[in-house]
Structures are given as structure tokens and as C-alpha cells.
Amino acid sequence: MILNDRLRNVPTVELSDTASYKFGHGGQAGGTSKNQYVQNYINVFTKQKTPVGSYSLLILPEQLRTFLRLQESIPASVDPERANVSNQKWYGEYSLPAEPFVVAAGTNVAEYGRTHGGLDSKSPIFLKNGYIVVNFNIESIQQGDLKNPHLQYINGPLMNQWTMEGFKRDIQDAYGNRFTLKDGDVVFYNADQSSRDDFSSQVPH
Numbered sequence: 001m002i003l004n005d006r007l008r009n010v011p012t013v014e015l016s017d018t019a020s021y022k023f024g025h026g027g028q029a030g031g032t033s034k035n036q037y038v039q040n041y042i043n044v045f046t047k048q049k050t051p052v053g054s055y056s057l058l059i060l061p062e063q064l065r066t067f068l069r070l071q072e073s074i075p076a077s078v079d080p081e082r083a084n085v086s087n088q089k090w091y092g093e094y095s096l097p098a099e100p101f102v103v104a105a106g107t108n109v110a111e112y113g114r115t116h117g118g119l120d121s122k123s124p125i126f127l128k129n130g131y132i133v134v135n136f137n138i139e140s141i142q143q144g145d146l147k148n149p150h151l152q153y154i155n156g157p158l159m160n161q162w163t164m165e166g167f168k169r170d171i172q173d174a175y176g177n178r179f180t181l182k183d184g185d186v187v188f189y190n191a192d193q194s195s196r197d198d199f200s201s202q203v204p205h
Contacts, residue, residue: 001093003064004046008091014066015042021067021081052092059141064091094134094187099194102127127191134187154183 019041023034050063068087074080113119139149153161162183169181
């Protein structure tokens with residue numbers, strides 16, 4: 001993904017504050033002035049693509065983090081930039097293919113196609129009714145150690161963050177269907193709809 005993408009609308013002040021901190025803490029390479037560094041950060045660095053992973057493992061590296069300027073007054077004895085970086089925002093994006101084909105867990109799709117004369121979009125193997133529910137297990141990682149997360153949204157260290165922030169586990173959709181959610185169930189995709197349905201081609205006359 002690209003942090004400073006036009007449709008992401010990252011506030012310029014966030015990018016500027018982030019660049020200012022980076023300049024003052026190791027970003028002065030090559031004798032670049034602070035203003036040059038900030039402009040280069042905003043117009044070049046944040047417009048580069050950053051790998052974020054796959055459908056099952058999404059990792060947000062520090063390139064997708066901005067620092068938020070504190071609104072309250074900061075004591076004179078405290079470094080203002082250091083105080084500002086204590087308040088951070090992390091940007092990410094997640095999507096499924098435009099037209100996913102969903103099957104029951106454990107289905108051998110290749111074997112089904114072999115024994116049923118092939119597959120097409122209308123094959124009964126594909127589930128059409130209901131939702132694809134995406135569950136996020138949010139963790140913070142240090143030194144790239146994925147097996148030993150530093151902090152976890154579900155498992156502490158103090159308490160379940162989903163509970164603390166009022167996550168609703170029993171919900172009802174617009175059609176009256178009720179769901180019992182697991183901690184981290186935050187995205188619902190209609191299994192029988194596609195993002196391609198939002199667009200159509202027309203010929204002007």
C-alpha cells in the first residue's frame with residue numbers, strides 16, 4: 001500500500017510532524033536541510049509502495065505510521081517532538097478479491113471439479129448466501145518476532161481490549177439476521193455480491 005495516497009487523505013500536518021521528528025532523530029544524512037528532508041519525506045518517501053503481507057497475515061511496518069501532535073500543553077522540560085511521537089496513528093488496508101468464490105472449509109475444490117465435469121460460477125459447491133467474516137487478531141511485534149508478540153489486543157497484558165472498548169458480540173444486520181461474534185470479527189463481506197456490481201459501462205449518445 002501507499003501511505004500518502006490521494007484517496008487515503010492523510011493530513012499533511014501528520015506527515016510533516018513525522019518527518020520533523022525523523023529528521024531530528026537520525027534523518028540528517030547527506031547534509032540535507034530540515035525543510036528539504038520534510039518535503040522529500042512527504043513528496044517521495046510516503047508515496048512509495050510498502051509491502052503489507054497477505055490475506056492471512058497483515059503487517060504494518062513503521063513506514064505506515066504517523067505521529068500526532070498533542071493538543072494539550074507540554075511542560076518546558078519535555079522535548080515537544082518526543083512527546084508528540086507518543087501519540088501515533090497506523091494506516092492499513094485490507095480487501096478480498098473483487099469476485100471471491102467461497103466453499104465450505106475443508107472442501108477439495110480440484111477433486112470436486114474433476115468429478116463434476118469442471119467448475120463455473122454457478123457450480124453448487126460455491127456458497128452464495130451469508131457473509132464472509134474477517135477476524136483481526138491485533139498484535140504488536142518487536143524485532144520481527146512473530147511467535148512472541150509484544151502486546152495483544154485479546155490477551156492483555158492488562159485486559160481484553162475488545163471488552164474494554166465496548167465490542168458488541170451480539171448484533172443484528174439490516175435484514176434481521178442475528179450473529180454472535182468472536183472478539184476481532186470486524187469486517188463482513190456479502191458472499192453473493194462483488195465490488196464489480198458498483199460499476200457499469202454506458203455508451204453516451
